[in-house]
Amino acid sequence: MIARARIIVKSHKVIGLSTLILFILFFIMIFAPWLAPNDPTAVHIVHKLQSPSLNYPLGTDHLGRCILSRVLYGARVSLGFAALIFVSALSIGLIIGLIAGVKGGWVDQLLMRFADGVMAFPDLLLVLGLVGIWGTGLKQVVLALIFVQWVYYARVIRGVVLTLKEQNYITAAKISGSSQWTIMKKHIFPNVLLPLAVMGTLEMGWAIMHLSSMSFLGLGVQPPAPEWGAMIHEGKSYIRTNPSLMIYPGLMIMLVVVSFNLLGESLSERFGVKHR
Known part of the structure; x- marks a missing residue:
C-alpha cells in the first residue's frame, strides 16, 4: 500500500509538471x-550569426533572422500540425x-x-514511401502521418x-432490447475515452518527432517557413561555428516530446492503461 501510494503521488507530480x-x-x-520580438522570415544579411543581444535575445542565424522569433513561430507548425495529425488519426x-x-x-476481419x-x-519507412509517391510538402507529410497513425488507435x-x-x-443491455447504436453510445464509447487519452499523449510525441524528421530531411516544411526540424536542417552546416542554430530548436523538440511521454507514462501507471 505504501509503495502504491508513493507511485500515485509521484505520478501526480509528473502529471502536474508535464501539464x-x-x-x-x-x-x-x-x-x-x-x-516574437522580430519578423521570423525577415532576412538581414548584415546581422547574420550575431550573438545574443537586446534586439535578438538568442542571436541570429546565417541569414540574419531572429532565432528566438523563429523558435516561437516554429511551435505553431510543430505543435499545431502534430495536434491536427492526432485529432485526424484519432x-x-x-x-x-x-x-x-x-x-x-x-467486417472486423x-x-x-x-x-x-x-x-x-x-x-x-512507410511515411517516406508515401511522401515519395505524393510529393514533398507539409500537406503530404501530414496526410502520410495520419495514414500511418490511425491503425494503432483502431486496434x-x-x-x-x-x-x-x-x-x-x-x-443485459442486449437482452433488454437496446440497439447496437445505443449500446455503443451509452456503454462502449465512454469506456474507451481513458485509453485514448493515454495513447494520445504518447502519440503526440511520436507525431512531433516524425514531423520534425521529415522537415529535417527537406520533405516537410519548406524554407523560409520556421519549423524546428527545418531549423535544425538549416543549422547543421554551422554545427562547429554556431551550434546554437541547432541547439535551440533541438531543445524545444526534446522538451515537447519528453513532456508528452512523461505525461503519457504517468497516466498509464496511474490508471493501468497499456500502450504500444
Whole structure:
C-alpha cells in the first residue's frame, strides 16, 4: 500500500509538471505573433550569426533572422500540425475500431487485415514511401502521418470493445432490447475515452518527432517557413561555428516530446492503461 501510494503521488507530480510545461508551450504556439520580438522570415544579411543581444535575445542565424522569433513561430507548425495529425488519426481510428469491434465477422476481419498490412511496414519507412509517391510538402507529410497513425488507435479501440462486449451489463443491455447504436453510445464509447487519452499523449510525441524528421530531411516544411526540424536542417552546416542554430530548436523538440511521454507514462501507471 505504501509503495502504491508513493507511485500515485509521484505520478501526480509528473502529471502536474508535464501539464504545466505543455500549457506554456501551447500558450507560446497561440500567442507567438505577440511574443516574437522580430519578423521570423525577415532576412538581414548584415546581422547574420550575431550573438545574443537586446534586439535578438538568442542571436541570429546565417541569414540574419531572429532565432528566438523563429523558435516561437516554429511551435505553431510543430505543435499545431502534430495536434491536427492526432485529432485526424484519432477520429479515423475511433470510427474504424468501434465498427470492427461492434460488428465483428467479415467486417472486423477486413478492417483488421488492412490495418495489419499498414503495420507490417516500419513507420518512418512507410511515411517516406508515401511522401515519395505524393510529393514533398507539409500537406503530404501530414496526410502520410495520419495514414500511418490511425491503425494503432483502431486496434486498441477494437481490443477494448471486444473486452467490453463480454461484460454482463452489455449482455443485459442486449437482452433488454437496446440497439447496437445505443449500446455503443451509452456503454462502449465512454469506456474507451481513458485509453485514448493515454495513447494520445504518447502519440503526440511520436507525431512531433516524425514531423520534425521529415522537415529535417527537406520533405516537410519548406524554407523560409520556421519549423524546428527545418531549423535544425538549416543549422547543421554551422554545427562547429554556431551550434546554437541547432541547439535551440533541438531543445524545444526534446522538451515537447519528453513532456508528452512523461505525461503519457504517468497516466498509464496511474490508471493501468497499456500502450504500444
